[in-house]
Amino acid sequence: MTDQLTTGAPRPKPKERMKMPRQAMPSREPTLRAHDFGEVNLGLQPEGAHAESVRCLECAKPTCTHNCPVNIDVPEFVRLVLAGDYLGAAAKIREDNVLPAITGRVCPQEDQCEGACLLGKGKGGTPLAIGHLERFVADYERATGKVGLPHIPPPTGKKVAIVGSGPAGLSAAGDLVQRGHAVKVFEALHEIGGVLVYGIPEFRLPKQIVREEVDNMRLMGVDFETDVVVGRTVTVDELFNEEGYDAVFVATGAGLPRFLGVPGEHLNGVYSANEFLTRVNLMKAYRFPEYDEPVYDCRGKSVAVVGGGNTALDSIRTALRLGAREATLIYRRSDAEMPARAEEVHHAREEGIRFLTLTDPVEMLGNPDGSLRAVRCRRMELGEPDASGRRRPMPVEGSEFEVPLDLVIIAVGTGANPIVQSSTPGLATDRRGYIAADAETLRTSRRGVFAGGDIVTGAATVILAMAAGRKAAKSIHQYLEAGDWQEAASGS
DSSP states (O other): OOOSOOOOOOOOOHHHHTTSOOOOOOBOOHHHHTTSOSOSBOOOOHHHHHHHHHTOOOOSSOHHHHTSTTOOOHHHHHHHHHTTOHHHHHHHHHTTOSOHHHHHHHSOGGGTTGGGOGGGTSTTOOOOOHHHHHHHHHHHHHHHTOOOOOOOOOOOSOEEEEEOOSHHHHHHHHHHHTTTOEEEEEOSSSSTTTHHHHTSOTTTSOHHHHHHHHHHHHHHTOEEEOSOOBTTTBOHHHHHHTTOOSEEEEOOOOOEEOOOOOTTTTSBTEEEHHHHHHHHHTTTGGGTTTSOOOSOOOTTOEEEEEOOSHHHHHHHHHHHHTTOSEEEEEOSSOGGGOOSOHHHHHHHHHHTOEEEOSEEEEEEEEOTTSBEEEEEEEEEEEEEEOTTSSEEEEEOTTOOEEEEOSEEEEOSOEEOOOHHHHTSTTOOBOTTSOBOOOTTTOBOSSTTEEEOTHHHHOSOOHHHHHHHHHHHHHHHHHHHHTTGGGGGGGTO
16 A cells, blocks of 8 residues: 555656755744744655655665664665655664654764765765655654554563663664563663653754654563662662563663863853753753743853764754853864764754854853853864864964853763763773673673663764664574573672
């Protein structure tokens, strides 16, 4: 059964498809969206989705799938879109990705599947809009209520505990329950989703979408428990010895804030991006005055964010929506080195965000009452590339100046939260405090304990965390099937 109107027209030849324009993602007007938390992107309509699916070259060797961290069968799901079988396309994605409505919105497809698309390799060519199509079929599925959940086999009798309900934990849970194992996800906060709910703002990823994807996982048989801090409420050893789990997957992410280490960061009005976004998202500051505003009042204030990644863009665009009079991004390199997604940078500029590049804060300056009044900065210039491959920022002598500010949000990265590591004897870590795990199996130094995602690699993208979750699920399944799972119960 098909779900769209068929055109009946013959499909253009490959050379003609390469000349066809990419379907743009519709978005709300910047002057309107900059003042509320409604979703920015609107999604493709069926006509646009069909027109985009026509462009696929149906490559014999699909580099798009090979470059997808979770190995979605891109050509097949696009073929189903072309045929008008949108529900079938969504079900095809769900075979490898339990969160399609989420990844269709926040995955950096330009660096993954779309980055490998042959349509984008020629002069002036643009890759197939795989992310737009993924979002389209996922939203179509949600709208119809006909979610194509995968088949769940008979129970194996094995129990797996997952620590953390972010993208790595959810991905692992989805794969493990499809292998017949009993899975329970433990979340420290009061809502399931990890960074998907506390770190990504409503205008990029509506929280209702996360809740619905989690509900789908409940229908698959995944169990969830909130307000459980593993390492405090219950330890890893207790999960094995008292609660009878056969394996544990630690997917706690990298949520420990990092600061600049400059004078004055103790002043009132200086936030980490983690705290700021968590207060806005989980404590619903974005719904003021319906909810009491649990952040320093941004209305009519001058606000800046220090950093150049997606979290920095999320923070400054959030501050603008909370009523900031001026919203500035301070970044020590140039636009070309900025790691944030190009789409997010484009949207921020449309909304009126000021970009202060080649600028490095050196001191926070305060008022007598302990509140922030300004940031002292210095100009930077770019030297030779550093270990990241980006040109190293070098200070310009005698270039210091002040930027009057009421609020500063620091978004320069995160570290490993040490709670699980410090409460689990024999669990090895690296010099940065992240859990040490085998790159292929994700096994740790503790038998039966696996770890993956940001708690192993450091902060990365949602889709890379999901890839780690899939890899962990495969490894845990092999571990349990091999018969040595019984040794895990001893906590040895």
